[in-house]
Amino acid sequence: MEAASKLDVEAVRADFPILQRRIGDKPLAYLDSAATSHKPVQVVEAMRRFTDHSNANISRSVHTLGAEATVAYEGARARVAEFIGAGNPNEVVFTKNSTESINLMAYAFQNAVFDPSADSRFKLGPGDEVVVTEMEHHANLIPWQQLCLRTGATLKWIGITDAGRLDLESIHEVITERTKVVSFVHVANLLGTVNPTSQITARAREVGALVGLDASQSVPHMPVDVAELGVDFIAFTGHKMLGPTGIGVLWAKADLLDAMPPFLTGGSMIETVTMERTTFAKAPAKFEAGTPPITEAVGLAAAIDYLDKLGMENVRAHEKELAAYMLEQLESVDGLEVIGPRVPIGRSATVSFTFADIHPHDVGQILDAEGIAVRVGHHCAKPTCERFGVNATTRASGYVYNTHEEIDRLVEALGQVRKVFG
Amino acid sequence: MNLDELYQEVILDHYKRPRGAGLREPFEGESHQVNPTCGDEITLRVHVEGDKIADVSYDNVGCSISKASASVMYELINGTTVDDALAKLAEFTELMNSKGQSEGDEESLEDAVAFAGVSKYPMRVKCALLGWKAFQDALVRAEAAIPGRTDA
Numbered sequence: 001m002e003a004a005s006k007l008d009v010e011a012v013r014a015d016f017p018i019l020q021r022r023i024g025d026k027p028l029a030y031l032d033s034a035a036t037s038h039k040p041v042q043v044v045e046a047m048r049r050f051t052d053h054s055n056a057n058i059s060r061s062v063h064t065l066g067a068e069a070t071v072a073y074e075g076a077r078a079r080v081a082e083f084i085g086a087g088n089p090n091e092v093v094f095t096k097n098s099t100e101s102i103n104l105m106a107y108a109f110q111n112a113v114f115d116p117s118a119d120s121r122f123k124l125g126p127g128d129e130v131v132v133t134e135m136e137h138h139a140n141l142i143p144w145q146q147l148c149l150r151t152g153a154t155l156k157w158i159g160i161t162d163a164g165r166l167d168l169e170s171i172h173e174v175i176t177e178r179t180k181v182v183s184f185v186h187v188a189n190l191l192g193t194v195n196p197t198s199q200i201t202a203r204a205r206e207v208g209a210l211v212g213l214d215a216s217q218s219v220p221h222m223p224v225d226v227a228e229l230g231v232d233f234i235a236f237t238g239h240k241m242l243g244p245t246g247i248g249v250l251w252a253k254a255d256l257l258d259a260m261p262p263f264l265t266g267g268s269m270i271e272t273v274t275m276e277r278t279t280f281a282k283a284p285a286k287f288e289a290g291t292p293p294i295t296e297a298v299g300l301a302a303a304i305d306y307l308d309k310l311g312m313e314n315v316r317a318h319e320k321e322l323a324a325y326m327l328e329q330l331e332s333v334d335g336l337e338v339i340g341p342r343v344p345i346g347r348s349a350t351v352s353f354t355f356a357d358i359h360p361h362d363v364g365q366i367l368d369a370e371g372i373a374v375r376v377g378h379h380c381a382k383p384t385c386e387r388f389g390v391n392a393t394t395r396a397s398g399y400v401y402n403t404h405e406e407i408d409r410l411v412e413a414l415g416q417v418r419k420v421f422g
Numbered sequence: 423m424n425l426d427e428l429y430q431e432v433i434l435d436h437y438k439r440p441r442g443a444g445l446r447e448p449f450e451g452e453s454h455q456v457n458p459t460c461g462d463e464i465t466l467r468v469h470v471e472g473d474k475i476a477d478v479s480y481d482n483v484g485c486s487i488s489k490a491s492a493s494v495m496y497e498l499i500n501g502t503t504v505d506d507a508l509a510k511l512a513e514f515t516e517l518m519n520s521k522g523q524s525e526g527d528e529e530s531l532e533d534a535v536a537f538a539g540v541s542k543y544p545m546r547v548k549c550a551l552l553g554w555k556a557f558q559d560a561l562v563r564a565e566a567a568i569p570g571r572t573d574a
Contacts, residue, residue, distance in 0.1 A: 153500065285487045361460050361485035362429075369425045391461040391483055418430055421486065 007310060007318040013106040013401050015040035015306075026371030031382040033391040034217060034350045034397035035375050036239045039116055039303070042276045043242060057291055059268060062175060068417055076297035077284070083304045084234070093250040093284040094292050098216040099139040101235035101250035102183070104418055105212065106143035108189040108260040109181070113151055119259035121180070122390040123209060129178045131209075131230035133166055133186040133195075134387055140214035140235075144183060148349050149313070158184070158200075162386050164191045164340040179209040186218035187236075190395065191340035192323070192350035194218070201230050207325035210256070216240060221399070222318055224311040232256055238296060242400075243303035247296035250287070252309055257283035264289040274308050304358030307400075316399055319349040322398040322407070326351045329411045330396075336414065339388050349398035352379070355414065360394040366420055367394075372406075427539035428546070429486065436533065437486040443498035446479035451564025455550055457468075460526040462488050464558035468564045473503050478557065487537075487546050493552030494533045499557070507561070510534075511554055518547050 013019050016038045021028045030038065030326040050072060058073045074089070081089040095101045109208055112118035113125075120365050123390035124130070130144050134157050148155040148353045156174050158168040166184075175182060182204045186196040187364055197213065204211035218224055219234075220241035226234060233252035252260075259304035262280055264271060268287040280286045307315065324344035335356030360376035367374055375395045378385045385391060396410055449467035456463045462484030478500050495514075499507040514534055517526045522542035526535035533542055538569035540550045 192442075241459070358483035359462075361487070361546070365543075365546070366425065382461070385461070386470065391463075420434070 033399035436490035453559035
């Protein structure tokens, strides 16, 4: 067994001014970090300092501010690389969010259709297959689904068991010699399932397919090491890991990025340009057309500093404990059904549930009146909802600043929901 | 937040005992509307006889606000003239866009004035309007399907 949480949650909470807010006359209990996390003063302060002191565009100007901004931006890239165990900072591409990161990968395949000299790993057409899972966020489903529709390739998926786990027994049938790429969710945003990766990556290797992870819900919450995972690419986003909105990350192996055609084109991604032709810069610049999110990169680096200071092992331990408490308390509520794994093993502190035929919108509204912020709806995972025969769920998700007391308030407020709609 | 304002007794009553629910025949126009953010859905049919709304029938899944709103709408417009129904649609839409500034005319909107409080909750306004949007769309389709009717 691992040691109990070493997070000093009260000290953490003191770094997040928004947690002092009141909703009406009730203190805020924010249980929606799977949608977006809050930002500690350290992140906001780092961005303010950069804006007030060093703001400039990067890689263009010789003036002092331009140099400082470039150093800060490239420093953030190195910080991200270190955080996820990537040996080479040039394997880190800054994007807008996870969605853009995954689209960047999918468009490498689509653009290869028009390029006879494209690397064979990105050649996709009828007879080829792309594999995802049934528990994807739409961000890791629709780009691949549309890619298949446009290229004539076939989209396949690994199903979900009743217990909310991936049906790993099926992977030998789903992932075949025809599979060109497997892209699957590391931690599911609706179910809270932490997917074991090794069997899927091994099978993908066996058939010579590329393999990547939607790590949007894992990088913020647990130690993630790309070398250890043995994947080709991962995507995640800043705003779910205490950083700002507007910045995401695609990490991919250097030789892959080299072989990939650009996604967006324009300024800063070029080597030489004539009116007729362009040669492209090397990665990561090749994939960062236009002025990138510079201040946001500084904020993301500060968020990583903050998380590292807490220690990702401690973050994981805290959330494991939180998940166990949430499951135990929520399952004690009469008429409440958890959608997803019911044991706190291989599970994040994100718990979706239905409650006695009461529509999640109504649940969320009553909870809001009690100061409790949860997410309601289909969580951008409609096929997952369908798999479990529900239209929508209520989802409570925890992070470094959440307490048992907030879970108690959630459970108590569900009693209130029952009173209004029972 | 004053929840009683949002979840008025009359809304909860319509939610628990929806009036006119279920899909019926005959009908000339049918509309299916979804609220993509929450997955609420309604299928609604309109049967027009002359200048009258002879029947409005519907099948829906959704939250209390969207279900109660469809039920209240049924009571308001079923059996009225097309012109009256369109006037109610305009009046209710205006009430929903009032951001809490209007109480609504009870003479005309009857139970639907209970939704005045909903207009203060921007996330819920679209729930209250889902059924009405379906009615508007179904009516357009019905009128397109009836030869010679182009004036409404």
